[in-house]
Amino acid sequence: MQPSPVIQQGPTTSPSNSRTDPADKWGSVADSYDDAYADVWSHTENDCVQDSLRWLKELHSPRILDLGCGTGLGFALCRGVNSTICYTGLDASEAMLQRFSSTQPEAETVHARMEDGHASRHPYDAIVSFFGALSYASSLDSVVAQASELLTNDGYLRLSVFSRFSLRRLLRLRLGPFEDYGSRKIPSLKGIRTRTYTMKEMQRTAREYGFAVVAVTAFGAFTGVLERRRIWKLDRLLCRIAPWAAHTTDVVLRRESR
Numbered sequence: 032m033q034p035s036p037v038i039q040q041g042p043t044t045s046p047s048n049s050r051t052d053p054a055d056k057w058g059s060v061a062d063s064y065d066d067a068y069a070d071v072w073s074h075t076e077n078d079c080v081q082d083s084l085r086w087l088k089e090l091h092s093p094r095i096l097d098l099g100c101g102t103g104l105g106f107a108l109c110r111g112v113n114s115t116i117c118y119t120g121l122d123a124s125e126a127m128l129q130r131f132s133s134t135q136p137e138a139e140t141v142h143a144r145m146e147d148g149h150a151s152r153h154p155y156d157a158i159v160s161f162f163g164a165l166s167y168a169s170s171l172d173s174v175v176a177q178a179s180e181l182l183t184n185d186g187y188l189r190l191s192v193f194s195r196f197s198l199r200r201l202l203r204l205r206l207g208p209f210e211d212y213g214s215r216k217i218p219s220l221k222g223i224r225t226r227t228y229t230m231k232e233m234q235r236t237a238r239e240y241g242f243a244v245v246a247v248t249a250f251g252a253f254t255g256v257l258e259r260r261r262i263w264k265l266d267r268l269l270c271r272i273a274p275w276a277a278h279t280t281d282v283v284l285r286r287e288s289r
Contacts, residue, residue, distance in 0.1 A: 053167070053223045057101070058126030060217050064102055065130075067216035072258040076251060079267070080108060080161060083248045086187065086283060087113045093156035096121060096181065098145045098174065099164030103131040106138050109159065121149060146170055148177035157187040163279045166193040166212075166225040172236055179240045179286065188242060188284040195227040198269075198276045199255040215255045230275070233282050242284035249277030 060067075087093065092115040097105040100120030109116050121141040122128050128140045141149045145160075145168045158178045168174050171192070178188050194200075195208065208228075213221030230247070237244060249270040253262060255278060270277045 054124040056220060056223060057122075057124040060220060061102065061124065061126040061130040064127070064217070065104075067214070070216075070258075071260045072254075072263075073216075075260060075263050076162075076254070077104070077108065079250060080281070081111055083246070083281065083283075084108060084112045086245070087116070087157065090156050091115065092117060094153060095119065096151075096155045096158045098158065098160040099123075099167060100131065100140070101127050101164075103135050103138065105159060105161045106131075106135055108161065119151075119155075121145065144168070146173035146177065148181065151181055154183045155181050155186060156183055157189070158182060159187075159189040160191040161189075161281075163191055163193040163225075165190055166227060167223065168226075171226070171228065171233075172239075175236050175240045175242070179242075182286055184286065186286050187245070188286070189281065190233060190237075190284065191279055191281045192228045192233065193225055194249070194275060194277050194280045195229045196275045197227075197278050198252050199278060200227070201276075202256065215258075228280070230280060230282075233280065237282070237284050241287050243287055244282060245285050246283040247274065248281045248283075249274035249279070250281065251278035252276045254278035 087109060090113065093113065094117045095109055097118065097120045100106065100122045103120065106118050106120060109118060119139040119141060120131060121143055123144045125142050128142055131138065132140060143149050145165065158181060165171055165174055175188070182188065200206070200210070208226055210225050210227060211222045212225040213223070234244060251266065252269040253266045274280065
């Protein structure tokens, strides 16, 4: 595990990073980011994602690490399911973390890349990610390897990635693993390098690091294509029938006791 900042309230010192980092792009929109996702489609997505977190209810005062936490939506979603959580958010953008801390000062934050991990005195009961956040990491394997070291023996790991063969990508004839991704809501967030994944790739990584699949949920077949509240039920039906067509794939894993 690489050295990293010690947890403290609010943002910490800058993470070491030798490659081009998109953190500055994210930081430039930190103050307006939440407003860009205040529409009905986004709120409906949030409700569905929160519904998929029902497994959190089983945990008593769980320690949660949120990878790519941004301005803190994951904190709100987790706390809405289990008000007893002890939460830490990790993000590479210091400006995003400053925005997060200004609205939720009780949440701990860590300034670091997802694949670098961080120093923690105690193991986590669950490590989570949302809305395709892990596709921004340089290596999913590195993230899962770090998570394996930071989790309790029977801890949960929630992976969220962009789907390789989503409807949005198929319509644009984008079939390769990499994509220079741009936010559908914020024009300035374009050209950020991401990696898409198939379900087989995620299952392989899970097995390699000793995790068993607990649940798989696909979200947003029409995200970035036709975002209309009246077709949400159709969207959910398509995601159940053809999960590969969804914008994001979310997989909940549980570590097999060692």
